Amino acid sequence: MKMEFEHISVLAEEVVDFAPQTTQTILDCTLGGGGHSRRLLEKFPEANLYGIDRDAKALNATSDCLKNYKEQILLEQASFSELPERFANWGVPQFDYILADIGLSSEQLARPKRGFSFMHEGPLDMRMDPDRQHLTAADLVNKSSEHELLKILRAYGEERFARKIVSTILAEREKKLFETTKELADMVSDVIPRRFQKPGFNPATLTFQALRIAVNDELNELGALLKEAPSLFKQDGRLAIISFHSLEDRMVKHQFRKWENPCVCPTNLPYCICGEKPLGRVLTRRPVNASAKEAAENPRSRSAHLRVFSFSEITSWLKSAGMLTGTV
Ligand SMILES: C[S@@+](CC[C@H](N)C(=O)[O-])C[C@H]1O[C@@H](n2cnc3c(N)ncnc32)[C@H](O)[C@@H]1O
Incomplete structure (x- = not known):
C-alpha cells in the first residue's frame, strides 16, 4: 500500500507568482512532497524541472506527485553543498527560477522514528x-x-x-x-x-x-546554496528562499543586500572605486508572510518568511567575463 506524504506547501501562490513570466528551467532545491514543484509545472507546463532533496523519501514522494511530468523532470538525492557536482553532471543548465523551502517537511516531523x-x-x-x-x-x-x-x-x-x-x-x-x-x-x-x-x-x-x-549542518548548507546561486542563473533569473527561523532569514536577508549593494567603499567617497558590481535587486523589501487565511489553515506557515532576489543582466556579463566568483 502506498503511504501518503503529509505536507502542505507554504506560500504556494506567492512562490508561483514570483517566478519569471517566461520560466523554462526550474530548480527546486527542497522537493519535500513535490507540492511547490507541481504548482510551478502547472503554471509552466513546458518547463524542465531539476530537483534535489537530501531525504530519499522526499524523492519518492515527488516522483509520485509529478508522475504526469516524467519527461521533463530530473530528480536526484543531494544536499545544497552537493549542488556544484550535480550541476556539472546535468550539463550546467542555467535556471530561470530556483526555489529553496528550507527546513523540515511535516512528513519528517510526523514520523516518530525520524x-x-x-x-x-x-x-x-x-x-x-x-x-x-x-x-x-x-x-x-x-x-x-x-x-x-x-x-x-x-x-x-x-x-x-x-x-x-x-x-x-x-x-x-x-x-x-x-x-x-x-x-x-x-x-x-x-x-x-x-x-x-x-x-x-x-x-x-x-x-x-x-x-x-x-x-x-543547516546553516553551512544554506551558506553553500547562497555561495553557488549567482552562477546558476539565466539573465533575470530569480532565487526564492523560504525560511522558518530567524537565523536563516537573517543570512538570506544579508546576502541579498550584499548582492544588491556590494560596494565596500568608504561612505564619504563621492563615487565607487571598489569596482564591486550589483548582481541584481531584492524583490521583497520585507519578507512575504502567510496570509491570515493560510496561517489559520496551516499553522506551520505562520513562521515562514519568503524572500526573492532577481539576478539582472550584469550577472551574465560578469559570468562571461569570468568575474563572478560566487563569494558570500
Ligand atoms: C519544507 S520541506 C519542502 C516542501 C516542498 N517545498 C513541498 O512543497 O512539498 C523541506 C525539504 O527540504 C529538504 N532539505 C532541507 N535541507 C536540505 C539541504 N541542505 N539539501 C537538500 N534538501 C534539504 C528536507 O529534507 C525537506 O524534504
Missing part, C-alpha cells in the same frame, strides 16, 4: 539523510563536551536556559545515556522553570531546533 519531534516518542536521530549522514542527535547529546553543547544550544536555539539544560544533560548521561526524543523533551521541560514556559510552546522546541540544525 526523531525530529518532541511530540512523539522515537529514537533521538534527526538526520535528514539517515543513509549517508552518520552523526545523530543522540551522539551530540551523549558525546559532546559541555562547551560544544552550550555553543549549539546558544547559537542555533538562542535558548536562554542553555547552561541549565546542558549541566542537566551532563549529569543525567553519567547515569544513563539519552536514547529517545521523549527522554530529552521531558528533561528540558523539567529544567525550564514553569513561569518561563509559554502556553502553546513546548519548552523543548529550541533545544530540538538547535540539535536539528547541528545534526544537519
Whole structure:
C-alpha cells in the first residue's frame, strides 16, 4: 500500500507568482512532497524541472506527485553543498527560477522514528539523510563536551536556559545515556522553570531546533546554496528562499543586500572605486508572510518568511567575463 506524504506547501501562490513570466528551467532545491514543484509545472507546463532533496523519501514522494511530468523532470538525492557536482553532471543548465523551502517537511516531523519531534516518542536521530549522514542527535547529546553543547544550544536555539539544560544533560548521561526524543523533551521541560514556559510552546522546541540544525549542518548548507546561486542563473533569473527561523532569514536577508549593494567603499567617497558590481535587486523589501487565511489553515506557515532576489543582466556579463566568483 502506498503511504501518503503529509505536507502542505507554504506560500504556494506567492512562490508561483514570483517566478519569471517566461520560466523554462526550474530548480527546486527542497522537493519535500513535490507540492511547490507541481504548482510551478502547472503554471509552466513546458518547463524542465531539476530537483534535489537530501531525504530519499522526499524523492519518492515527488516522483509520485509529478508522475504526469516524467519527461521533463530530473530528480536526484543531494544536499545544497552537493549542488556544484550535480550541476556539472546535468550539463550546467542555467535556471530561470530556483526555489529553496528550507527546513523540515511535516512528513519528517510526523514520523516518530525520524526523531525530529518532541511530540512523539522515537529514537533521538534527526538526520535528514539517515543513509549517508552518520552523526545523530543522540551522539551530540551523549558525546559532546559541555562547551560544544552550550555553543549549539546558544547559537542555533538562542535558548536562554542553555547552561541549565546542558549541566542537566551532563549529569543525567553519567547515569544513563539519552536514547529517545521523549527522554530529552521531558528533561528540558523539567529544567525550564514553569513561569518561563509559554502556553502553546513546548519548552523543548529550541533545544530540538538547535540539535536539528547541528545534526544537519543547516546553516553551512544554506551558506553553500547562497555561495553557488549567482552562477546558476539565466539573465533575470530569480532565487526564492523560504525560511522558518530567524537565523536563516537573517543570512538570506544579508546576502541579498550584499548582492544588491556590494560596494565596500568608504561612505564619504563621492563615487565607487571598489569596482564591486550589483548582481541584481531584492524583490521583497520585507519578507512575504502567510496570509491570515493560510496561517489559520496551516499553522506551520505562520513562521515562514519568503524572500526573492532577481539576478539582472550584469550577472551574465560578469559570468562571461569570468568575474563572478560566487563569494558570500
Ligand atoms: C519544507 S520541506 C519542502 C516542501 C516542498 N517545498 C513541498 O512543497 O512539498 C523541506 C525539504 O527540504 C529538504 N532539505 C532541507 N535541507 C536540505 C539541504 N541542505 N539539501 C537538500 N534538501 C534539504 C528536507 O529534507 C525537506 O524534504
